[in-house]
Amino acid sequence: MEECEASRDVLLSDTMDQFRTFQMCERFLQNPAKLANQLLFQIPPDRQAMLIERYYAFDDAFAREVLGKKLSKGTKKDLDDVSAKTAIMLKSCRRQFDNFKRVFKVVEELKGPLVENIRQHFLLPDQLARDYAAIVFFANNRFETGKKKLQYLTFQDFAFCAGQLINNWTVGAVDNMVEDMDVDLDKEFLQDLKDLKMLITDKDLLDQHKSLVCVALRGKTKVFNEMEANFKNLSRGLVNIAAKLTNTKDVRDFFIDLVEKFIEPCKSEKWTSTDVNLYLTHYTNSAHILDSFKHQTVWTRYMGVIKSCILRMYH
Template sequence: MSVELDVFVGNTTIMDEEVYQLWLDGYTVNDAVKVRMEGGVMDECEASKDVLLSDTMDQYRTFQMCERLLHSPAKLANQLLFQIPPHRQIMLIERYYAFDDTFVREVLGKKLSKGTKKDLDDISAKTSVTLKSCRRQFDNFKRVFKVVEELKGPLVENIRQHFLLSDKLARDYAAIVFFANNRFETGKRKLQYLSFQDFAFCAGQLISNWTVGAVDNMVEDMDVDLDKEFLQELKELKILITDKDLLDQHKSLVCTALRGKTKVFIEMEGSFKNLSRGLINIAAKLTNTKDVRFSLKKKKKKKKNIYIYIYIYIHK
């Protein structure tokens, strides 16, 4: 009985970035071969379809064997099984932990549990992201959350050090962890116009200015939990509504900080009194986690940029 066996022998592990992306996107081997053929790879290499299929299968096997190392990226540099240059290791890690904004927008703020994972079929159909890719991204979110939730120190730095991610991607993951921990309401119909990057921007500001770590950098979970004392102190802002001199001073300070930095400055300056009153009334009620979760969803879509900018500066 004859047996056909494809054998590849070499030193440096060969990895095609295009095939790697197809694997990450959840394509089957046959679908990946079809995509590669449509891209003209056979014309470039003068290879047959069988050779292309064999090459794709071999690389898929390599990626699958590397996946367990990618779950703990620091191990990738110390293992001896695969000879992977440092720059290629960075690429593998960065792409493995990259995610689709449309997918993360659907799970942002939800508990990273088995219950949410059961909904991935529906999310996959809604976002047109393959189920395999959805599962990889969800598991990455859960893995990062589990590792950093017990660590002391800055959230972004912990993610960057433990998962060897770029600064941008580490900050995006910090936003995901922050929203998952505080269970912010992000799925309401009135908030659907906001993208993940809108929420990530707000998360970065909250982490820098509103968390316990923003006040005391020696505390545990410093970038995850909101500073309750700070939220209590926001009640004192109500005086800005009743005292005209303080209101004028507040307007002057905010306008000076925002002048030239936003296209909606003129509209914001003209409606400052009403905008300030609305935000201060919200701020005065942020005394517990539930209030914080629901604080932004009452805002009207047409004024979203104005509210975001003042929301950032109001703590000053």
């Protein structure tokens, strides 16, 4: 104040003017495309981009709390608790929640790639658009994220996995102009996953698969004996997750199933991330050598996502 030779009243008045300006500007920020065409405020394009990005920015801690929940009035009523838990101001929580809901409502009516729709309609930078895509995807599929065993996972862990699922398992991953776009999992693919059960129900195939994986792993890791001993249980876990994904409840439990059926058993045997990567690489590749296994395309599409998600979640 002394440097500017401004009185307290002048500073207060100027600050209040700024707040009023932002309040008037907010309605344009809620539909960013209108900001460039309005005549009320003279804002350079680079400042417009900054305003939009900051308005739609959110706290990962807040997003983690509402991830996978329905973006409804009921959830909004619980924001007091979220605010207390995350130490984020309630007003900020409400803005962030309203932004999530607004983006969700707009893009659920649009065809085509989810990230691109968000980026174009809300003029967001690429990474922020991808984070919003994760929020929309989780809200649509209602993935369980609140269980105690999942608390160690961050928003960015889940956002990474959402990106994998969107890019590989949705209808839009096959055809980017379909009606259902990128928020719905490809039902035909989920149905095809049931064919993978032969890897665990056919005893000869299960034994062959185990033998091929063990030959590839022998001498490459200190936990080889544990890998050999746990092969059948781990394989049953991963294949059963695949076979159950036609059920909505099992889709919701996807992440808890990965933790319980694969990540926890590996951690209990003291596998490192490098061990897990090595195991999943040979587990995936060895299935391609099995003569009587004819579902290679579905297997590759399934295991590519499973491997990426497990490696991200393994910490």
